[in-house]
Amino acid sequence: xxxxxxxxxxxxxxxxxxIQKKPGVDFIGDISDLSxxxxxxxEEIYISHVxxxxxxxxxxxxxxxxxxxxxxxxxxxxxVPDMDVLFxxxxxxxxKKKSVNIINLNxxxxxxxxxxxxxxxxxxxxxxFQETNKVHN
Numbered sequence: 001x002x003x004x005x006x007x008x009x010x011x012x013x014x015x016x017x018x019i020q021k022k023p024g025v026d027f028i029g030d031i032s033d034l035s036x037x038x039x040x041x042x043e044e045i046y047i048s049h050v051x052x053x054x055x056x057x058x059x060x061x062x063x064x065x066x067x068x069x070x071x072x073x074x075x076x077x078x079x080v081p082d083m084d085v086l087f088x089x090x091x092x093x094x095x096k097k098k099s100v101n102i103i104n105l106n107x108x109x110x111x112x113x114x115x116x117x118x119x120x121x122x123x124x125x126x127x128x129f130q131e132t133n134k135v136h137n
Contacts, residue, residue, distance in 0.1 A: 006050030032058040034065040048079040
C-alpha cells in the first residue's frame, strides 16, 4: 500500500489519509496516530506540506509511527517549507518601505539540515535526500 498523507487528489496506486473527510479520502485520522495501520504494511508514504503542522511535542511520536508502518524497504517522501529559502526571499525584498512581522513560524522543523537530522535519528539512516517535490506528481 502507498499512502499520501494530507492529500486530496486521487492517483492510481495511492490511498489518501487526511484529517478531514473529503471526496477521495480513504482513511481519516491524525498524522500523529497511525494506529489504524499494521506494522510493516506500507510501501511508500508521501507527505507534502503537512508535517510542518505537527506540534513539536508530537514530532517524535509521528516519525516513530511512520517508521513502524513502513515496510523494511519502504520509502518516506516529505516536503516542507524550507525556512532558509524563505528567509533569503525576505532579505532580498527590494521594497524597504514595507515592514514584515513574522509570527509563529515553527522554525524547528522547516530547515533542511534539521529535518535530515531528526529523520535520521528516528529512521537510523537516510538513504537519499531529494531537492524536488515531484515524487507524487
